[in-house]
Amino acid sequence: MIFDPPPWPPLHLERDGGRLAHIEAGPLTPEGQPLLLINGWTGDHGIFTPQIRHFARTRRVVAVDLRGHGASDAPERDYTVAGFAEDVAWQSRTLGLVKPIVIGHSFGGAVALELCGRHPDLAAGLVMIDSIVLPSADAAGGAAIEGLLAGVGGPDYRSVVREMAWAIGGAYDHPARRKAIFETFILGPCQRTPQHVAHAALRDMVLAHDPVPAARACRVPMAYISADVPLVAAARDLDRLRELCPQLVTAQTLLAGHFNTIEVAEQVNAMIERFLAVGLRPRAR
Secondary structure (H helix, E strand, O other): OOOOOOOOOOEEEEEOOEEEEEEEEOOOOOOOOOEEEEOOOOOOHHHHHHHHHHHOOOOOEEEEEOOOOOOOOOOOOOOOHHHHHHHHHHHHHHOOOOOOEEEEEOHHHHHHHHHHHHOOOOOOEEEEEOOOOOEOOOOOOOHHHHHHHHHHOOOOHHHHHHHHHHHHOOOOOOHHHHHHHHHHHHHHHHHHOOHHHHHHHHHHHHHHOOOHHHHHHOOOOEEEEEOOOHHHHHHEOHHHHHHHOOOEEEEEOOOOOOOHHHHOHHHHHHHHHHHHHHHOOOOOO
């Protein structure tokens, strides 16, 4: 099966000494709230290509490239979850997005949660897709995390990141389809993300960032769509997230790896559609 790469040209906004990239899609007269899509670690907006194509038929869709990722500039500076969240909040307001639905994939889900906690009036809803938004106590500080940090900070950085991305993609698809997805949407952004960006962002995420204050402050309707990736499942604590955010609803895509937005796009699109149609309403406790 042949996949078409994302066709939208990046647009840029200048902030804090660097250009932040995003793409725009949608009709001239959109319906409903806009969607604000946030890419994952060492990725770009291409991970949402099927969602952009689907939802841009009726809605305004803005998909960002986090600072240092994709078509955004990558200056030598700190790269933190909080910093990414502030960038995206600024982009949202600068672009005139009114009460967007914020959707984050992987690391982008952690940024999205931080964004909605720091700016509780910005969004109308939040969707996280296979994100380690609340690391489990067992995963924090473990040997696997230390090994990953060492690898990302070492001389074989690109091989480490490439191999990890391939592993979490899952082996459910026909090998040729899995390879096409990887080479079209994953490998390029992964290899282009500078080492100083990837290492700083990962280090902040696993050693410094505390997601609990944002989770406690986030009161917008919230959904979590997981994939079937044991590594990600073992590293997160959805029960704790549900305690902090009782409005959370969860779902799982069937027989799909970490890049389920592309692997099983029809499942992810249907879940987001359902959330937009029903999940934004206040629920009885």
